[in-house]
Amino acid sequence: MVDEATLKALEEKVTELRRLVEQDGLALDDELALLERRLEELRREYFAKLSDWDRVKLARDPRRPTGIELVEQVFDDFYELRGDRLLRDDPALRGGLAKLSGKPLVVLFHQKGKTLEEQKRYRFGMAGPAGYRKAVRLMELAGRLRLPLVSLVDTPGAYPGVEAESHNIAGTIAQCLQTMLGLPVPTVAVIVGEGGSGGAVAIACADRVLMLEYAIYSVISPEGAAAILWKDQKAAPKAAEALGLSAPKLKDLGIIDEVLPEPLGGAHSDPQATAATVRTALERHLSELSSLPLDKLLSLRYKRYRHAGSYRELEGRP
Amino acid sequence: MVDEATLKALEEKVTELRRLVEQDGLALDDELALLERRLEELRREYFAKLSDWDRVKLARDPRRPTGIELVEQVFDDFYELRGDRLLRDDPALRGGLAKLSGKPLVVLFHQKGKTLEEQKRYRFGMAGPAGYRKAVRLMELAGRLRLPLVSLVDTPGAYPGVEAESHNIAGTIAQCLQTMLGLPVPTVAVIVGEGGSGGAVAIACADRVLMLEYAIYSVISPEGAAAILWKDQKAAPKAAEALGLSAPKLKDLGIIDEVLPEPLGGAHSDPQATAATVRTALERHLSELSSLPLDKLLSLRYKRYRHAGSYRELEGRP
Amino acid sequence: MPIWKDEKKSKREYVEVTPSRAEDLWLRCQSCGELVFRKKLAQNSYICPHCGAYFFLSAQERIASLVDEGSARDVTAPLVANDPLGFVDRKPYPERVKEAQRETGLLDAVAVVEAEIGGHPVVLAVMDFRFIGGSMGSVVGEQLCLAMERAIESRSPFVLVAASGGARVQEGVLSLLQMPKTVLVRRKLAEAGVPYIAVFTYPTTGGVLASIASLADITLAERGTRIGFAGPRVIEQTTKEKLPPDFQTEGFALAHGMVDQVVPREALRDELARILAILDGGRDGG
Amino acid sequence: MPIWKDEKKSKREYVEVTPSRAEDLWLRCQSCGELVFRKKLAQNSYICPHCGAYFFLSAQERIASLVDEGSARDVTAPLVANDPLGFVDRKPYPERVKEAQRETGLLDAVAVVEAEIGGHPVVLAVMDFRFIGGSMGSVVGEQLCLAMERAIESRSPFVLVAASGGARVQEGVLSLLQMPKTVLVRRKLAEAGVPYIAVFTYPTTGGVLASIASLADITLAERGTRIGFAGPRVIEQTTKEKLPPDFQTEGFALAHGMVDQVVPREALRDELARILAILDGGRDGG
Ligand SMILES: [Zn+2]
Numbered sequence A, B: 001m002v003d004e005a006t007l008k009a010l011e012e013k014v015t016e017l018r019r020l021v022e023q024d025g026l027a028l029d030d031e032l033a034l035l036e037r038r039l040e041e042l043r044r045e046y047f048a049k050l051s052d053w054d055r056v057k058l059a060r061d062p063r064r065p066t067g068i069e070l071v072e073q074v075f076d077d078f079y080e081l082r083g084d085r086l087l088r089d090d091p092a093l094r095g096g097l098a099k100l101s102g103k104p105l106v107v108l109f110h111q112k113g114k115t116l117e118e119q120k121r122y123r124f125g126m127a128g129p130a131g132y133r134k135a136v137r138l139m140e141l142a143g144r145l146r147l148p149l150v151s152l153v154d155t156p157g158a159y160p161g162v163e164a165e166s167h168n169i170a171g172t173i174a175q176c177l178q179t180m181l182g183l184p185v186p187t188v189a190v191i192v193g194e195g196g197s198g199g200a201v202a203i204a205c206a207d208r209v210l211m212l213e214y215a216i217y218s219v220i221s222p223e224g225a226a227a228i229l230w231k232d233q234k235a236a237p238k239a240a241e242a243l244g245l246s247a248p249k250l251k252d253l254g255i256i257d258e259v260l261p262e263p264l265g266g267a268h269s270d271p272q273a274t275a276a277t278v279r280t281a282l283e284r285h286l287s288e289l290s291s292l293p294l295d296k297l298l299s300l301r302y303k304r305y306r307h308a309g310s311y312r313e314l315e316g317r318p
Numbered sequence C, D: 001m002p003i004w005k006d007e008k009k010s011k012r013e014y015v016e017v018t019p020s021r022a023e024d025l026w027l028r029c030q031s032c033g034e035l036v037f038r039k040k041l042a043q044n045s046y047i048c049p050h051c052g053a054y055f056f057l058s059a060q061e062r063i064a065s066l067v068d069e070g071s072a073r074d075v076t077a078p079l080v081a082n083d084p085l086g087f088v089d090r091k092p093y094p095e096r097v098k099e100a101q102r103e104t105g106l107l108d109a110v111a112v113v114e115a116e117i118g119g120h121p122v123v124l125a126v127m128d129f130r131f132i133g134g135s136m137g138s139v140v141g142e143q144l145c146l147a148m149e150r151a152i153e154s155r156s157p158f159v160l161v162a163a164s165g166g167a168r169v170q171e172g173v174l175s176l177l178q179m180p181k182t183v184l185v186r187r188k189l190a191e192a193g194v195p196y197i198a199v200f201t202y203p204t205t206g207g208v209l210a211s212i213a214s215l216a217d218i219t220l221a222e223r224g225t226r227i228g229f230a231g232p233r234v235i236e237q238t239t240k241e242k243l244p245p246d247f248q249t250e251g252f253a254l255a256h257g258m259v260d261q262v263v264p265r266e267a268l269r270d271e272l273a274r275i276l277a278i279l280d281g282g283r284d285g286g
């Protein structure tokens, strides 16, 4: 069986070789072609039997296109709006005006980093109260200007810390939910990497929820579940399986509307193609939602969330 | 002519003497009666020719009933609500649920202190972003629960400071204005002491604006105006006169709706009577406003503020 | 179960107290070791008469301690959890649910009653931390929504006594979706102009705090509760921060503007009655 | 008038520059002392080509620097200030107004035009700090309201270039009431779904910042502006605080989440055009 490390090593070798061929003009085309064929085989093999834990690692892969990289390729223009008008600007949750098919909209997205320095700057995509307050502000702006709202979700969760708790991170997420659910405009969320818990759902309670194929969406990190439920850090792969966090599983459960296929090897192996997929899906869903009268849009949204959950009537007291 | 110092000295002597008679049972009734008569004469004389600068000093007199003292006497019950759900609780701008004539309402008020220690704790009634954010929260609560809003204004102005500017005090005051002007419930403001600038109007843009007789309402403190316009700190009394900050003047200008008479000697000489006056006026205005249909209420509010100001059409370019 | 103890009003201490069984007539206080007669304890708001420690309250005991005697009518819907993910950790989820049901006498982590407090009708939902940590799964979410809808219909204030460790992990994202679900119906409550009072009890945390619990009109915190989004261990591990001593206490919440008042347990009923009396304009001669 | 100078992008400096008279063909830069040909200066967004200092802009110059050439139509209403209080400080208020009118060629501290920016129609209101410190009295309040009402009618975005020391003290509380007045009409603009972009220029302070200026959908700050509610002297006197070196600068405002972007003056027109192009869905094939 192919493992992740083998695949990653080969991917790196191919990338390096391609660089040598393309930039330095070395005559290694044959070797490259051979390796590329081998890589494709391995990828096929690996991706055919992807475990949920593999998916977790894929979703977190720092090579994956980050929020701003997607935004710049998905939309025709993007004008960033900053600040929550009270605390600061949170770089881990960004947003602004963008254009898609000639129409303006508001986009919100989590921002992760690729390098360690970037990751620190963006706090690994974990936003605090200022970030979610900015989200509320931009949601309200979307509502006021009658612009659809698109969110790209990619966060391990809201930032846990003293400052976040001091500024009521929980209440701010609740405000986010309350505002987003009341917007008089179409809303579409795309989970593009990690959809981690409250920090994800805060901007993902949309009319349509889409997921990239290897993204994950979970109530808790597998590591957290392993620690709490299995009392065993090493149970994370098992927890990943149990949590039902993969896109196909969530589609089966009716929690998301559509799985957006990623290129073989994952989003980072062809960011352009990934962005094109996201773009096409957004255009389709926004066009469908925009054709609905407002009351219909809101009643569909109400039904969707009012009926979320799985329970049964009692047949006899336990 | 009687001056403020003479009057104050006599007031203190009378108070002391009264205590001796009432508490220690000293037989000084005759002396007391004499002094009291003299005090009343002096008061009449003093209050008959009150200058605007005298009014400024009266409005700021720390013996005047403070926000919470009025609230406890004007309303049948008061339940304080704290905190802005983000930063902290600001003790300089307080609020909560209260009852008047058996009906619930939301009350907001600035809080000053009597002792130096209290004055420091309440920052002399100067609220910061947390205070005005709490005001917004309580206004929204009033709107949600369809409760009338009453505000008692008594502040030198919003707190000026690095922390206030860092948390966007200006934007928060703007939010206050925006929220208050849109409330689907009757709103009544009473300027009970100092109505200082932006920090006052933030909670005073009501359907009805009332003023206690010796309260002041001004775009800038007389000292500030003296410094900026006269370039002379000693011009404050002159500035007070020029600014038109007295209740009768503001009534003449149509800026306030009613002057609420204070007892001779000012609100602090009979807090109970003052509270009763405020209570009666609030009952009357709230009952009038509550009888209006919502669209009428809002259109009257719109007219009131849309047409605020004094200007004329140009007769020929200058 | 750690709960709070107020010793001479200065020392702050958490103690472990075993949840009581309904059949025990005498209970031993885990803080001072004294035996306390259960009936007497109930009359004392489940506060140890010897040392002042707060005993852990079941939903049923909490309801009894808050509402006018004999006024409560159980309106908890007859719903039980499914196992949408076939979730098994050290134990299958359905087994956990059955155990919790046996232990608590509840169907899930919340009980809903129509009752009166100080003569004022309310719809009261009380979460029970004994039931899988008071976690909000599909049943809790649905019960809270039904309770709010009942409050809208009867135009009685909705009172939520929160006690939750967060989301019901065993239901995966379906549990996460109870956050928007309850917030959605809270919006309806607001549109209807029906008051909503939340009482934070030990502990009010995670997804419940980050949704329905934080959106009340009026928020009280029982003395001794823990209020916070993330667990202290998660915070220390993620950020390497040193946590202040009062971190996520009710005093911390009050200081940071998150709650309106902190109320000692014995005053909670009267405090609610007083708020309801003010809001109840129609009754008191309005 | 102190304005900002960007020397080698690192040093930050305010310099005094005398407002220019319309008849001067050559202007002397108060920062580097060089003489600059006025026409060249206008082409360079009124930035000194020698040292990079920002020259002070009149409302007319600001309008010319932002809008598509020849597109501006003056729609400032023919209104002039009354003297409701008979206000006299070292000078009677009417005299101050007349002087400011003579000096600026404006009726009061704001000019309103209908124009295009990058081909996109806007209603543009530009405040002029030369006119009694850009203070908002009754005329400014009314002009801003009329401008917003015009934007609602034409469904063109409203752009406000703010420059104000605060309220017009000489009109007393009537001046204060321009805060709720302008906010009220801003609410109408929002209800109509018409975009509102604010540009903070030197200085944006006091009552204007605490009302209409802070409520835009999108807020840009020109580099070098001062943004704040209270004056630094008032703060130091009241609180005895030491002010941080970047206090109330545009960088301070950006760091504290008060503005969306800081824009160098020469980029302002393009920045506005870009935002308007995104918002203008109907035109670009929407
Ligand atoms: Zn004990």
Ligand SMILES: [Zn+2]
Pocket: D029, D030, D031, D032, D033, D034, D048, D049, D050, D051, D052, D053
């Ligand atoms: Zn120069």
